[in-house]
Amino acid sequence: MYTQNPNKLHNADGNDTSWKRAVRRSVRTWYSRNARTFLWRSKNPDPYIVLVSETMLQQTQTSRVQGKLPEFLALFPSFDALASASNAAIIRAWQGMGYNSRALRLRDCASAVVRQHNGCLPDDYVTLRSLPGVGDYTANAILAFAYHKNVAVIDVNIKRVYSRLLRPMATTHEVLAEGVLRPFAETVVPQGGSSTWHQAIMDIGALFCTARKPKCNDCPLQKLCASAGSMAEAQPPRKTEPMHRLEPNRIWRGRTVELLRNLPHGMAIPVRELMNRLLTAPHTTDDEHWFAALLGGLQRDGIAEEADDAVRLKE
Numbered sequence: 001m002y003t004q005n006p007n008k009l010h011n012a013d014g015n016d017t018s019w020k021r022a023v024r025r026s027v028r029t030w031y032s033r034n035a036r037t038f039l040w041r042s043k044n045p046d047p048y049i050v051l052v053s054e055t056m057l058q059q060t061q062t063s064r065v066q067g068k069l070p071e072f073l074a075l076f077p078s079f080d081a082l083a084s085a086s087n088a089a090i091i092r093a094w095q096g097m098g099y100n101s102r103a104l105r106l107r108d109c110a111s112a113v114v115r116q117h118n119g120c121l122p123d124d125y126v127t128l129r130s131l132p133g134v135g136d137y138t139a140n141a142i143l144a145f146a147y148h149k150n151v152a153v154i155d156v157n158i159k160r161v162y163s164r165l166l167r168p169m170a171t172t173h174e175v176l177a178e179g180v181l182r183p184f185a186e187t188v189v190p191q192g193g194s195s196t197w198h199q200a201i202m203d204i205g206a207l208f209c210t211a212r213k214p215k216c217n218d219c220p221l222q223k224l225c226a227s228a229g230s231m232a233e234a235q236p237p238r239k240t241e242p243m244h245r246l247e248p249n250r251i252w253r254g255r256t257v258e259l260l261r262n263l264p265h266g267m268a269i270p271v272r273e274l275m276n277r278l279l280t281a282p283h284t285t286d287d288e289h290w291f292a293a294l295l296g297g298l299q300r301d302g303i304a305e306e307a308d309d310a311v312r313l314k315e
């Protein structure tokens, strides 16, 4: 069942229970001495803090979340406090995190928890998935980290570690399909230890099994891993995204929100002036159409509001 390499012992299909036991043992031993400490990691974390931190951690680095989370919790310490916050208050509190729509969905989720669940975050997958902004990853992360349920949590980092561990990946960019990974992900989780297990795999993904340059020689899974030391470094394919003046629209959008965020509370800025602050003159007709579309998107997403040719954060 095992494939023997000079220094490696790995399993070709991930079904071998003794290989899984060895993986669990290595992970547990390493984590017991090297776990990273974060505000959102504790033995009995508050489900509210798990929801907020997991939302923040989507597309934002842990170091930034570590700094922002206490500030956010000081402003909105509970589902009730968050549920009653205005769009503008949430967007201001989200400064530096990017992807502002996430913050509004988080507030909408808090409102649904207050209105439909008496302020208690549900502890079953189906009900969690019915909440605004809660996808498959977040639902399972809440079940594992807040309620210690034996579920498989698969985010982009865990997917990378599991793929490499299970099968020899030719390049650092390659990962296995979800259908191949899920059965392994569901059976490798130690009974009763889902929270710690996933935190450990996340730490291994962040510290050793990184996207571009994995540090296989230092990794606690090296001797059990099908890809250790054998992957060619590869860049992910370049994403094509809408651009304006050679920069992605999402960057322009972030800058626009930042300009609105820095206005005195409740103040609006004339659309023309906002455009002047954002784009160096002279402006073309193309610039004007593009900027109108950008503002339209911010309004549709509940981030900005426009009246009398002036715009501000939506109150």
Ligand code: SF4
Pocket (backbone or CB within 6 Å): 161, 164, 165, 208, 209, 210, 214, 215, 216, 217, 219, 220, 221, 222, 223, 225, 226, 227, 228, 229
């Ligand atoms: S040995 Fe290398 S490829 Fe395998 S899990 Fe560790 S860092 Fe990743």
